[in-house]
Amino acid sequence: DADVTQTPRNRITKTGKRIMLECSQTKGHDRMYWYRQDPGLGLRLIYYSFDVKDINKGEISDGYSVSRQAQAKFSLSLESAIPNQTALYFCATSDLGTGLSDTQYFGPGTRLTVL
Amino acid sequence: LAKTTQPISMDSYEGQEVNITCSHNNIATNDYITWYQQFPSQGPRFIIQGYKTKVTNEVASLFIPADRKSSTLSLPRVSLSDTAVYYCLVGDAPSSASKIIFGSGTRLSIRP
Numbered sequence: 001d002a003d004v005t006q007t008p009r010n011r012i013t014k015t016g017k018r019i020m021l022e023c024s025q026t027k028g029h030d031r032m033y034w035y036r037q038d039p040g041l042g043l044r045l046i047y048y049s050f051d052v053k054d055i056n057k058g059e060i061s062d063g064y065s066v067s068r069q070a071q072a073k074f075s076l077s078l079e080s081a082i083p084n085q086t087a088l089y090f091c092a093t094s095d096l097g098t099g100l101s102d103t104q105y106f107g108p109g110t111r112l113t114v115l
Numbered sequence: 116l117a118k119t120t121q122p123i124s125m126d127s128y129e130g131q132e133v134n135i136t137c138s139h140n141n142i143a144t145n146d147y148i149t150w151y152q153q154f155p156s157q158g159p160r161f162i163i164q165g166y167k168t169k170v171t172n173e174v175a176s177l178f179i180p181a182d183r184k185s186s187t188l189s190l191p192r193v194s195l196s197d198t199a200v201y202y203c204l205v206g207d208a209p210s211s212a213s214k215i216i217f218g219s220g221t222r223l224s225i226r227p
């Protein structure tokens with residue numbers, strides 16, 4: 001979805017390096033999420049934020065941190081990257097809208113390789 | 116948290132109707148059923164959402180029986196471009212977005 005952008009799209013780094021993945025959205029949504037996806041598997045939630053002052057851990061937050069700089073921006077950091085963090089990372093946004101269950105809109109993904 | 120079970124993979128041919136069934140025996144009263152589609156190296160894309168009976172949009176139909184313990188995503192007249200992974204999710208607004216789990220999904224392959 002072009003309304004959700006992620007940078008960089010691809011990144012190769014070395015073990016121990018600090019890495020930041022950025023997500024921006026123009027949908028005006030309050031809720032933002034970070035997921036990782038490993039080959040052949042579904043998405044797993046890392047962190048989520050329901051508004052600028054709200055940060056929550058997801059299923060697999062260890063080794064990651066996030067920052068919600070503004071409603072439109074949500075960054076994911078790997079403080080000291082390790083090889084098993086090699087994965088495809090997705091940012092998503094959602095809004096309660098009409099009251100239906102959250103529909104999430106995903107960015108194009110960032111492919112991260114940790115050597 | 117309602118767990119979902121769906122087939123790992125399915126094959127079909129262009130022009131056929133494809134039905135993917137998802138089981139969610141522990142669905143709660145407030146839970147909605149949502150389906151997403153994911154192409155390789157892309158983020159999932161919302162297809163359809165429903166609570167009960169039948170929902171239809173320009174892409175698919177969603178059939179939900181009265182007991183809501185399962186649901187069926189129906190794709191009419193599939194084409195090669197429908198080859199993707201399809202995820203069935205169950206959850207309720209507003210707080211469960213964080214608890215919604217994308218399982219392994221159903222890998223649908225469409226052949227000419």
